Amino acid sequence: MSNAISTSVAVIEEVKKADFTFDPSIRRDHAEKYRTSEWYDGRGEIRAVEDGRSFQISATFTLESEVRLVDRVFDPSNPVLAEIYKTRGRCVAVVDQTVNELYGESLRDYFKQNEIPLEALVCRAWESDKTPDTVHKILAFLGKDGCDVSRNEPVLIIGGGVLSDVAGLACSLQHRRTPYVMIGSSIVAAIDAGPSPRTCTNGNLFKNGIGAYHPPVLTIVDRTLFRTLPKGHIRNGMAEIIKMAVTDDPILFELMEKYGQRLVDTHFANIDADEELEKVADEVIYRALYSYMKHEGTNMFETYQDRPHAYGHTWSPRFEPVAKLMHGHAVGVGMAFGATLALEMGWINEAERNRIVALCTSIGLSVYHPIIEDTDLMLKGQKNIRRKRGSSGLWAPLPTGIGSCGFAGEVPPDLLISAVEEHKRFCASLPGEGKGEEMYLSDLGLE
Numbered sequence: 313m314s315n316a317i318s319t320s321v322a323v324i325e326e327v328k329k330a331d332f333t334f335d336p337s338i339r340r341d342h343a344e345k346y347r348t349s350e351w352y353d354g355r356g357e358i359r360a361v362e363d364g365r366s367f368q369i370s371a372t373f374t375l376e377s378e379v380r381l382v383d384r385v386f387d388p389s390n391p392v393l394a395e396i397y398k399t400r401g402r403c404v405a406v407v408d409q410t411v412n413e414l415y416g417e418s419l420r421d422y423f424k425q426n427e428i429p430l431e432a433l434v435c436r437a438w439e440s441d442k443t444p445d446t447v448h449k450i451l452a453f454l455g456k457d458g459c460d461v462s463r464n465e466p467v468l469i470i471g472g473g474v475l476s477d478v479a480g481l482a483c484s485l486q487h488r489r490t491p492y493v494m495i496g497s498s499i500v501a502a503i504d505a506g507p508s509p510r511t512c513t514n515g516n517l518f519k520n521g522i523g524a525y526h527p528p529v530l531t532i533v534d535r536t537l538f539r540t541l542p543k544g545h546i547r548n549g550m551a552e553i554i555k556m557a558v559t560d561d562p563i564l565f566e567l568m569e570k571y572g573q574r575l576v577d578t579h580f581a582n583i584d585a586d587e588e589l590e591k592v593a594d595e596v597i598y599r600a601l602y603s604y605m606k607h608e609g610t611n612m613f614e615t616y617q618d619r620p621h622a623y624g625h626t627w628s629p630r631f632e633p634v635a636k637l638m639h640g641h642a643v644g645v646g647m648a649f650g651a652t653l654a655l656e657m658g659w660i661n662e663a664e665r666n667r668i669v670a671l672c673t674s675i676g677l678s679v680y681h682p683i684i685e686d687t688d689l690m691l692k693g694q695k696n697i698r699r700k701r702g703s704s705g706l707w708a709p710l711p712t713g714i715g716s717c718g719f720a721g722e723v724p725p726d727l728l729i730s731a732v733e734e735h736k737r738f739c740a741s742l743p744g745e746g747k748g749e750e751m752y753l754s755d756l757g758l759e
């Protein structure tokens with residue numbers, strides 16, 4: 313060994329010894345003035361291992377998020393948006409094309425009257441637009457050659473579930489995390505996709521395959537926007553309400569049994585509705601949101617797989633794009649099939665299965681599609697979901713009664729096949745053999 317090398321080894325040994333006279337475990341408290349954003353916080357601890365060759369880190373990330381029911385959010389006298397954007401000097405928004413056609417004038421008027429400059433990207437957001445290309449397009453708008461949003465500037469997203477997924481994903485990528493405020497203008501976006509942390513785009517024939525956990529900092533739910541929602545999309549959104557009713561809230565289930573069809577007919581108590589129905593509509597939305605966020609908001613990063621809101625979403629992500637079904641109808645088939653499977657497993661009785669299926673059919677949701685007879689596809693979907701849910705189990709939420717659920721860790725192929733046969737037999741006796749109204753995507757879905 314040369315002199316030079318032996319000297320440097322000695323120096324390193326000295327440095328190592330000196331280092332470990334310092335605190336081997338460090339937690340830093342950060343000064344508030346350095347905080348990046350009012351919504352996000354993070355702490356960490358670093359522990360040096362005495363071998364001088366490794367150290368361990370544990371870190372936590374916390375976020376503040378809010379869900380708020382608001383009436384007439386674009387009425388210029390409504391302070392909600394102005395309070396967020398006035399002090400920031402502008403509002404950068406991504407707006408669904410159809411929503412822009414219907415509400416663009418009111419939106420622009422709102423910001424004009426409140427003297428807040430608005431920079432808006434109008435974005436077509438059909439299911440077939442749920443692609444990485446659309447995410448890139450939004451990123452170009454948000455990025456330094458576009459509006460150059462700050463990492464502390466909440467982008468306003470207004471639209472349905474497709475836009476909330478892709479624009480939310482773009483926000484998660486912009487500066488690695490840019491906050492956003494979500495106005496869910498469809499029922500799906502208002503009570504499910506909007507407040508959800510799961511932003512995404514479709515991948516190669518597997519829905520929502522690529523994404524990030526990035527919830528909005530504020531979700532605004534304005535039921536009056538559902539007035540213009542086509543009936544088919546109202547029905548579609550009801551599926552996400554029913555999934556929470558079945559798995560978590562028996563009162564919500566009863567409300568849906570009693571008022572579901574009237575809520576569809578009145579565009580959620582916006583057209584020809586009396587005061588009683590308006591109150592019911594608010595209660596249904598609040599209950600659905602509360603049930604959803606009770607589980608989602610306490611498990612924002614899906615670090616646990618006991619997720620009731622995945623009911624109806626175990627096999628459907630695989631068959632939904634192939635059958636070109638509207639999301640709510642795919643979920644309807646998934647929920648009804650799940651109820652029959654739960655019956656086969658002895659988790660619910662026949663009357664409960666029939667009640668779940670009857671609630672779906674009462675508002676025109678599909679409960680059967682021959683695509684579920686494709687065993688290969690179903691098993692592939694099951695395999696995909698098992699991998700997605702961490703491989704420790706399938707963890708398929710299935711009802712254990714009306715308003716409660718359990719999680720099936722395994723569904724062996726034999727059981728899956730016999731449940732499909734039983735479901736087919738049962739649905740053959742239903743009007744239309746379980747087909748729903750307007751069940752197919754009108755924008756031709758994924759190609």
Ligand SMILES: NC(=O)c1ccc[n+]([C@@H]2O[C@H](COP(=O)([O-])OP(=O)(O)OC[C@H]3O[C@@H](n4cnc5c(N)ncnc54)[C@H](O)[C@@H]3O)[C@@H](O)[C@H]2O)c1
Nearest residue numbers: 410472473474497498500501504505508510537540541639
């Ligand atoms: N991230 C999640 O956790 C999550 C949860 C549920 C669903 N999703 C996703 O959400 C999507 C479905 O969402 P969706 O049903 O809102 O579909 P969507 O976004 O396609 O919206 C439905 C249609 O309604 C239009 N629209 C929206 N608001 C309107 C209004 N107020 N008046 C008139 N028209 C209006 C839209 O332009 C669109 O044509 C699916 O891609 C699904 O995968 C995501």
